[in-house]
Amino acid sequence: MNSAALRIGIIGGGLGGLGAAVALHQAGFAVEVYEQAPELTQIGGGINMGPNAARVLRRLGLGPGLDREGVRPIGTHQRRWQDGRTLQKAALNPQCEALYGAPHITIHRADLLSVIAAGLPSERVHLGHRLVGFADNGATIEAWFENGARIACDVLVGADGIHSAVRAGLFGEEAPRFAGCVAYRGLVPVERIADLGLELGNQSWVGPGAHLVHYPVSRGRLLNFVGWTEHDTWNREDWTDHATIARALAAFEGWHPQIRRIIAAADTCFIWALFDRDPLARWSVGRATLLGDACHPMYPFMGQGAAQAIEDGAALTACLLARSGEPAASLKRYEQLRLPRVTRLQELSRANKTRFHMLDGPAQQARDAEWARTGDRSPDALRWLYAHDPSALESATA
Ligand SMILES: Cc1cc2nc3c(=O)[nH]c(=O)nc-3n(C[C@H](O)[C@H](O)[C@H](O)COP(=O)(O)OP(=O)(O)OC[C@H]3O[C@@H](n4cnc5c(N)ncnc54)[C@H](O)[C@@H]3O)c2cc1C
Numbered sequence: 001m002n003s004a005a006l007r008i009g010i011i012g013g014g015l016g017g018l019g020a021a022v023a024l025h026q027a028g029f030a031v032e033v034y035e036q037a038p039e040l041t042q043i044g045g046g047i048n049m050g051p052n053a054a055r056v057l058r059r060l061g062l063g064p065g066l067d068r069e070g071v072r073p074i075g076t077h078q079r080r081w082q083d084g085r086t087l088q089k090a091a092l093n094p095q096c097e098a099l100y101g102a103p104h105i106t107i108h109r110a111d112l113l114s115v116i117a118a119g120l121p122s123e124r125v126h127l128g129h130r131l132v133g134f135a136d137n138g139a140t141i142e143a144w145f146e147n148g149a150r151i152a153c154d155v156l157v158g159a160d161g162i163h164s165a166v167r168a169g170l171f172g173e174e175a176p177r178f179a180g181c182v183a184y185r186g187l188v189p190v191e192r193i194a195d196l197g198l199e200l201g202n203q204s205w206v207g208p209g210a211h212l213v214h215y216p217v218s219r220g221r222l223l224n225f226v227g228w229t230e231h232d233t234w235n236r237e238d239w240t241d242h243a244t245i246a247r248a249l250a251a252f253e254g255w256h257p258q259i260r261r262i263i264a265a266a267d268t269c270f271i272w273a274l275f276d277r278d279p280l281a282r283w284s285v286g287r288a289t290l291l292g293d294a295c296h297p298m299y300p301f302m303g304q305g306a307a308q309a310i311e312d313g314a315a316l317t318a319c320l321l322a323r324s325g326e327p328a329a330s331l332k333r334y335e336q337l338r339l340p341r342v343t344r345l346q347e348l349s350r351a352n353k354t355r356f357h358m359l360d361g362p363a364q365q366a367r368d369a370e371w372a373r374t375g376d377r378s379p380d381a382l383r384w385l386y387a388h389d390p391s392a393l394e395s396a397t398a
Pocket residue numbers: 011012013014015016017034035036037044046047048049129130131132159160161162163164165183226272291292293294298300303304305306307308309
């Protein structure tokens with residue numbers, strides 16, 4: 001079977017599903033995306049695209065869209081919560097381009113989704129299709145949707161997020177765990193905070209039981225902030241909700257005046273509970289597999305969840321191209337290539353929750369000294385992460 005003949009059904013039109021669809025479509029596969037929502041949307045404001053993901057998107061011809069909509073932050077600056085003292089500082093652009101062949105980008109999620117969606121003929125995306133079941137009969141997979149539609153495909157890819165129905169169908173139902181953190185997320189028009197004289201860059205502030213990051217999006221017109229605080233329980237079924245600015249300010253009481261100015265300048269603010277799952281031992285069964293948050297949700301404390309979903313799409317495409325006559329073997333190969341790398345990132349992201357939220361005291365001082373010594377957020381220190389080529393089937397994966 002050649003690539004053109006292989007029919008690939010992707011469940012979920014998020015950043016991961018659409019990224020994979022563009023890669024598979026360009027490689028000549030007959031790909032169709034099924035998204036439950038009536039339109040393509042993203043919840044929340046901004047996102048970081050490290051050079052590892054930006055390079056994959058550029059190879060798909062999406063560079064002009066990224067350049068148009070994204071911002072190239074000049075650097076990343078980690079600071080102490082109360083007095084703003086620098087803990088570490090590193091240049092991002094243009095260094096990332098020189099080191100890794102692509103910039104580090106910050107971008108509004110809706111803009112990123114539009115840039116990726118533009119790489120796919122719109123008739124390949126089927127909105128209002130919520131998957132409710134599927135069956136693998138060995139030769140093909142049948143899938144059916146809440147709206148009554150039924151499809152047959154050769155490969156089914158679950159890119160349907162942390163509550164994945166495909167994952168539940170393959171490995172059983174299991175509710176994700178509350179991760180003990182909630183985020184206050186907001187967007188601020190930059191003219192309201194012009195007096196702060198912020199550089200066009202990323203800043204992250206760490207303190208006892210909380211941290212806050214901010215960076216520019218929307219061609220530099222808006223500043224995106226996400227402030228994380230720890231909580232024992234989360235009772236809401238719904239993930240996102242409006243929070244008052246007063247509540248967000250109360251969560252960052254006593255923090256540096258810059259933080260409080262930024263929060264206070266937002267019109268509105270969303271609150272978001274973080275959920276988690278343990279790493280899976282496998283992602284693929286027969287002709288079905290998983291991608292992105294459906295198989296490896298991670299705390300966003302390495303800024304790599306969507307980036308890894310985009311890498312998944314590139315790796316999946318390379319594996320299917322290499323052995324398109326043997327879909328099940330290709331999916332196994334894909335999972336073997338990807339699992340060690342994303343598991344490492346899941347672990348590092350979890351460890352960062354502890355490292356970012358230390359109480360002031362000897363452990364925090366040791367951490368600060370280590371950061372000052374190693375500069376662990378610099379592009380140089382992250383070579384293993386940023387230089388990785390997910391399409392290179394024989395390369396080391398972690
Ligand atoms: C506050 C925060 C900050 C973050 N920052 C970063 C960052 O800076 N960099 C980064 O790389 N990552 C970041 N992440 C992580 C990133 O957002 C996620 O890893 C990424 O969006 C996952 O993409 P996905 O396509 O796998 O899943 P999702 O975005 O969840 O998409 C799944 C899609 O599937 C659809 N769907 C679900 N069920 C069905 C069904 N039954 N049938 C049909 N469709 C269905 C959904 O509607 C949705 O469109 C952050 C996350 C958070 C919460």
